[in-house]
Amino acid sequence: MLNEDRVILMTRMAAYESGEGKKHMNVVRFFKGDYIAVGILKGVICATLSYALIFGLYIYYNFETFLASMYDIDILEFARGILIKYLWFLGIYVMITYVVCTIKYNISRRSLKKYFRNLKVLKRMYDKQ
Amino acid sequence: MTKLLEIRDNIKLFFTKYDVFAIPVVKFLLAFIMMLMINGKLGYMSKLNNIGIVLIVSLAASFLPTGAIMLFGALFSMAHVFALSPEVAVIVAVIYLLVYLLYLRFTPSESLCIVITPMLFVLKIPYVVPVVMGLIGGPASALSVVCGVIVYFALNVVSTNAANVSGNISDLMGEIRLIIDSLLGNKQMLVLIFAFAITTIVVYVIRRLPIEHCWTISMLSGAAICLITVLVGGVVKDAGFNIFGVFIGCILAVGAGKVIEFFRFCVDYTRTERVQFEDDEYYYYVKAVPKMSVAAPDRKVKNINRAHKTRTVLNRESVAGDMTEEFDTDYLTAPIPGEEKN
Numbered sequence: 001m002l003n004e005d006r007v008i009l010m011t012r013m014a015a016y017e018s019g020e021g022k023k024h025m026n027v028v029r030f031f032k033g034d035y036i037a038v039g040i041l042k043g044v045i046c047a048t049l050s051y052a053l054i055f056g057l058y059i060y061y062n063f064e065t066f067l068a069s070m071y072d073i074d075i076l077e078f079a080r081g082i083l084i085k086y087l088w089f090l091g092i093y094v095m096i097t098y099v100v101c102t103i104k105y106n107i108s109r110r111s112l113k114k115y116f117r118n119l120k121v122l123k124r125m126y127d128k129q
Numbered sequence: 130m131t132k133l134l135e136i137r138d139n140i141k142l143f144f145t146k147y148d149v150f151a152i153p154v155v156k157f158l159l160a161f162i163m164m165l166m167i168n169g170k171l172g173y174m175s176k177l178n179n180i181g182i183v184l185i186v187s188l189a190a191s192f193l194p195t196g197a198i199m200l201f202g203a204l205f206s207m208a209h210v211f212a213l214s215p216e217v218a219v220i221v222a223v224i225y226l227l228v229y230l231l232y233l234r235f236t237p238s239e240s241l242c243i244v245i246t247p248m249l250f251v252l253k254i255p256y257v258v259p260v261v262m263g264l265i266g267g268p269a270s271a272l273s274v275v276c277g278v279i280v281y282f283a284l285n286v287v288s289t290n291a292a293n294v295s296g297n298i299s300d301l302m303g304e305i306r307l308i309i310d311s312l313l314g315n316k317q318m319l320v321l322i323f324a325f326a327i328t329t330i331v332v333y334v335i336r337r338l339p340i341e342h343c344w345t346i347s348m349l350s351g352a353a354i355c356l357i358t359v360l361v362g363g364v365v366k367d368a369g370f371n372i373f374g375v376f377i378g379c380i381l382a383v384g385a386g387k388v389i390e391f392f393r394f395c396v397d398y399t400r401t402e403r404v405q406f407e408d409d410e411y412y413y414y415v416k417a418v419p420k421m422s423v424a425a426p427d428r429k430v431k432n433i434n435r436a437h438k439t440r441t442v443l444n445r446e447s448v449a450g451d452m453t454e455e456f457d458t459d460y461l462t463a464p465i466p467g468e469e470k471n
Binding site: 042046047050053054064097100 | 219220223226227230231234235302305306309
């Protein structure tokens, strides 16, 4: 005989497993610290790329001015300015990445907890039968 | 109202039942319209204006994840701009990359908003976006809306200055400066970025408040704030908005919001129930607002047919199994006469 509650629960769990659950399981298979560390590492790469793109566009835009004043500017001072701006940019980006990764991890863990609780309920339903 | 609710339930039922076909069809239509709009707005690469290519790409997008629509749109628009001027295409590519690296990487699901915002700009109803995103999204959706606005204005600046941008080597720097200056100095874009971000956040915050008719209040206040911000910003920055157009756009935004509300948050405040109870640790003051719904007509189809006679397959084992109690079945395992000698 079909148990309607069990079928409903199993359908919901299967839908979760194939949708959101897949993403959440990929997140929670790491320790929280490791997940955030990997996220920050990717963030550093993305921030560096973004900064390089913005800097490249800036140079592209001011190419003629830059060429004309190339021999007059203090290269070290110029590089220092770029580096300081890069560090600020990187710091802000990494902070945002940290917050986003933490929130994502917490949400994934909470929903997986619910999923495992449902698994237990399902097991109890089978045991009862 | 009952009829409308019935239609809503039928639409929901249809999409739930046939989602395997319905979702790819919706994706196909979205990608197709987007490509046609890009071709209409830019259209510098004649090969891509071929309807066959548009159909093939849209068909591919319908079976791929939602992010593919944005990817194809970005590639399509970049190809058109590349045909106009490779240097300007670099600028557009940098803008797309920055949008991805700085924002979309965190929330890939919001890519649809970045696709739809420029499309609604072309249809002259961009004010719908912040109100709708405030209703169905989160506070971070404000960034998606802003990205969509930037993408639209980037492409718009290219198409507006197409006559001045010819890919001429002698004035390469001038062309690049023209595009970047036109984009960064675009007052309409700056005002709309500010207005849309504020509107999205306001709509979201009010929608989440525990007050009656919060959805309606949120969309009305969002539309009002959008209208005021755009008009004030337009006057202060001398951005030259069409007041009538903005007003109509905001009214349409409320209309779109009401449609979204009907599908997602249709409740009956007249039947609100307030209950109060307690346990060992807390007092509970609960307010329960029932959803508006109609009972789906329960149609039962009863088949009145002649009962089919079931055909049973007879073999030696089944017949013998039925007879075990009455007959000796040793002959089943006994060797078949005539094969003993072999």
